[in-house]
Amino acid sequence: MNLMKGSTWGYLINGTFNGILGDMIKGIVDFGATPFQYKPERLDVCEYTVQTWLARPCFIFRHPKKDDLSNPFLKPFEQRVWYWIALFGFVNWALLYLTAKIEKIINWKPLINTLDSHPASETALITSAAICQQGLSDGPRLFSGRIVFLSLFLWGFLLYQFYSASVVGSLLAKKPRWINTLKDLADSNLEIGIEDIAYNYDFFATTTDPVAQRLYNEKVAVNKKRKKLPYYSAEEGIARMKNGGFAFHVDVATAYKIIEETFTAAEICDLVEIQLFPPKHTATATARYSPFKKMVTYGMRQIVERGMARRLRHIWMHRRPQCPESHSEEPVPVILAEFSPALFLLTCGCCFSTIVMITEMIVQRKHRLEPENHLTGVFTQKSPSALSESSRKFEDISSPIDPDEVKFSAN
Incomplete structure (x- = not known):
């Protein structure tokens, strides 16, 4: 028996098969030691014998702790609740503003605080302070205004309790996993990697699944940001997956052993699997009309019936690494x-x-400079002749009076 290593199983490209199936057609190879997937176009060039292996490649990744698609500051309440909060806050501001204006009309006093001088902005600050649990020095003096004031702060207190309890509870509780389907994976911000193996290239080249096509176009195909296809060896892809933020498509028979040897318990507990396509049944194949078909079929059936195939599966395929029951998730800190x-x-x-x-x-x-300019302009408005005339009159008034020139008249 002469064993040779082929470059690939054999796929139909431009009307001809490459790899092992191409060698079968040429008469170089009689049968393949590696199992083949069942594909309709292969039935014309080879004959399947006994099913021996179930290939189950899938996307494996560490599920992110946080959902980057949503704002954590808006999580505790639904969008409709935020609208109602804004509406109720506006109503409270309007009531406070109305009571402030009525107070100014009914109980007129000199302006002693900003609530009297600027009621609109001050009541807006009071409303904001109530929602944010902050105090203010000014407050309404009428009983109606104080009732609105107290009800506003009580509502703000209850609102703050619900909000803060929801945020703290979300940090302490076990995080839900929202990436569960291929569509969720395509919508996420995770990077994608594919094992550099022939059947992955063939799948993306022939698939008609719209979700898989979208995944390939958005996260695999070459574009301006991605200069090369993200195909990696199993060791390199799993090493990138270990760091997080990366989903790697690989056969579980290859991945489980590496994961069990290199991942920590916390990293194993984060793992999630998503199928890109269903598991593939494979079987050994011989060249069409090969005289070795019956011999290979009989030998493979003996291997399966005697339990040797099952034993080899236990050796080659590692069991899935289990998350230990003693593992407890720590609270997730808020990141930057x-x-x-x-x-x-x-x-x-x-x-x-x-x-x-x-x-x-x-x-x-500008307002401080205007009075100075006005006073300066008063002194510079008169002409020089007017100023000289005024000075002559002033000199006449201030000149000494001769007593001999003064005449008195008596009645």
Whole structure:
């Protein structure tokens, strides 16, 4: 028996088969020691004998702890609840503003705080403070306004309790796994890698599954950002998968052994599997009309019936690594990427307040300069001749009076 290593099983390319099946057609090979998938086009060039192996390749990845597709600051409430919160806050602001205006009309007093001088902005700050659980020094003096004030802060307190309890509970509870289907994987931000083996190339070249085609076009095909196809060896792909954020399509018979030897218990517990295509039944094959077909069939049946095939499967195919029962998930900390919306909001507020402050300084400076310019203009409005005439009159008034020139008249 002369054993030779083929480059691939054999796939139909441009009307001809390559690999082992191509050698069978040429008469170089009589039968294959490796099993073949059942494919309709192969029935014309080979004959299958006994089914010996079930190939089960799939996507394996460490499930991410956080869902990057949603904003963590908006998670505790549904979108409709946020709308109701905004509406109720606006109603409370309107009621506070109305009571402040009525208080100014009924109980007229000199302006002693900002609630009297700027009721609109001050009531808006009171509403925001109630929602954010912050206090204010000013408050309404009428009983109606105080009732609105107290109800607003009580509502804000309950709202804050629900919000904070939901956030803390989400950090302590076991995280749900939202990537469960091939479509979920295509929608996620995980990178994709494929084992560099012939049947993966053939699948993507011949599949009609729209989800698989979309996955290939978005995460596998070459584009401006991806300069080469993400095909890796089993060792390299699993090493990238170990770091997280990477889904690798590989046969479980190859992957389980490497995972069991290199992954920690926490990393094993994060693993998720998603099928790209159903498991493939494989069987040994001989050349069409080969005289060795009966001999190979009889020998393979003996191997299967005597239990040798089952024993070899236990040797070659590792069992799936199990997550230990003693493993307990630790609370997931809030990472910078999730906290970034809060930092962005704070930065926007600081920038906006700085711009408003500069604008106010410019306006105030302009108002201070206007009275000075007005007084200066009063003294510069008269002409030089008018000024000289005024000075002569002033000299006449201030000149000494001669007593001899003064005449008195008596009645």
